[in-house]
Amino acid sequence: MFKALLLNQVEGKTHAEVRRLNIDDLPEGDVLVDVAYSSLNYKDGLAVTGTGKIIRSFPMVPGIDFAGTVAESASERFKPGDQVILTGWGVGERHWGGYAQKARVKADWLVPMPKGLDAKQAMIIGTAGFTAMLCVMALEESGVKPDSGKVLVTGAAGGVGSVSVLLLSQLGYHVVAVSGRPETQDFLTALGAKEFIAREVMSKPAHPLESQNWAGAVDVVGGSTLARVLAEMQYGGTVAACGLAGGFELNTTVMPFILRNVGLRGVDSVSCPQERRIRTWERLAAELPASAYADLGCAIALEEVPQAATDILAGRIQGRMLVNLN
Ligand code: NDP
Numbered sequence: 001m002f003k004a005l006l007l008n009q010v011e012g013k014t015h016a017e018v019r020r021l022n023i024d025d026l027p028e029g030d031v032l033v034d035v036a037y038s039s040l041n042y043k044d045g046l047a048v049t050g051t052g053k054i055i056r057s058f059p060m061v062p063g064i065d066f067a068g069t070v071a072e073s074a075s076e077r078f079k080p081g082d083q084v085i086l087t088g089w090g091v092g093e094r095h096w097g098g099y100a101q102k103a104r105v106k107a108d109w110l111v112p113m114p115k116g117l118d119a120k121q122a123m124i125i126g127t128a129g130f131t132a133m134l135c136v137m138a139l140e141e142s143g144v145k146p147d148s149g150k151v152l153v154t155g156a157a158g159g160v161g162s163v164s165v166l167l168l169s170q171l172g173y174h175v176v177a178v179s180g181r182p183e184t185q186d187f188l189t190a191l192g193a194k195e196f197i198a199r200e201v202m203s204k205p206a207h208p209l210e211s212q213n214w215a216g217a218v219d220v221v222g223g224s225t226l227a228r229v230l231a232e233m234q235y236g237g238t239v240a241a242c243g244l245a246g247g248f249e250l251n252t253t254v255m256p257f258i259l260r261n262v263g264l265r266g267v268d269s270v271s272c273p274q275e276r277r278i279r280t281w282e283r284l285a286a287e288l289p290a291s292a293y294a295d296l297g298c299a300i301a302l303e304e305v306p307q308a309a310t311d312i313l314a315g316r317i318q319g320r321m322l323v324n325l326n
Contacts, residue, residue, distance in 0.1 A: 004100030005302050007060045014050025016306045027096050029104035032072040036119040038063040038098030039126030040308050040321040048309035065127045066098030067119035075107030083113035087127045088270035101325045111277050114285040124293050124320050128159030131269040133280045135240035136167050138265040139216040142238035146172035149215030149234050155245050157184035162319040164218040166191040178202045190295050206231040208255035223247025233262040242267040299324045
């Protein structure tokens with residue numbers, strides 16, 4: 001028997017409850033993992049609260065990421081005792097996920113734990129941090145260098161935002177953080193942010209072209225914020241867009257693209273190819289100093305997930321939230 005957070009539909013509403021389950025209850029898969037840690041991401045908030053129709057079949061164990069130890073494996077790629085990480089692939093959405101002490105999944109979805117990381121650190125990073133690294137790599141691949149100019153991070157005090165601030169500042173970029181919470185300035189300064197802009201300033205409607213402020217940007221907000229970020233990009237700058245915390249629409253013009261050579265890179269973590277995943281996790285292990293993990297977030301128990309899910313949707317979570325399954 002093991003503990004899991006189980007979602008069910010009761011009178012059309014999503015109901016979350018911690019239950020004891022049997023190994024036989026788990027879905028099919030070729031690797032059984034003893035989960036040590038999962039984490040709370042924005043999408044988990046949507047799933048656990050039943051907002052946004054993330055989950056379509058019930059009962060479901062949510063949790064879009066986890067890290068732990070292989071207990072059984074029918075795949076040649078993994079053997080019992082191996083440390084593994086899983087993010088994305090629809091786990092915690094269509095296939096039972098990480099909010100359980102055990103998970104059975106496809107070997108193809110697992111990434112070997114990179115040298116220098118443990119399960120706790122991997123889930124302090126989690127899907128949000130993995131996505132942050134993908135965004136940083138997208139900027140690098142587009143030629144945005146530390147001496148190209150300032151880089152902007154929106155939704156900076158959240159999961160993707162805070163890891164982006166940390167990674168970019170570790171890599172030598174001058175990071176400007178956009179946040180709706182002035183009280184997070186000390187937190188963001190500790191992660192390396194050099195300047196701050198209030199959320200309402202960046203979400204104001206923009207002219208097709210504004211003054212050229214940013215060599216690069218990581219945007220988790222979308223909507224009018226992304227439109228303004230595009231209008232404020234320097235000639236040849238690139239925006240890595242990965243989120244919709246402020247809205248999924250994008251009303252903009254072609255001007256930044258055709259007059260300033262601005263690039264808009266979409267970033268997806270869910271179906272990211274395996275080879276890029278492995279490289280991204282290795283980069284994370286290499287770039288993040290051991291001392292940074294303590295600054296990034298805090299841990300909660302499985303029983304605390306439903307409240308935390310409400311909090312993340314309300315924008316009340318600072319940094320990353322780890323879910324301890326030990
Ligand atoms: P968090 O809730 O941790 O962070 C989001 C942050 O955005 C908040 O902390 C807040 O930052 C800001 N924010 C929230 N609501 C608004 C609003 N209405 N207007 C402007 N800013 C707002 O979520 P995550 O970091 O886990 O995810 C961020 C986004 O990235 C989500 O949309 C998520 O779906 C997406 N995402 C996409 C992935 C992909 O593969 N493409 C993978 C992971 C996440 P502050 O308080 O500092 O203003």
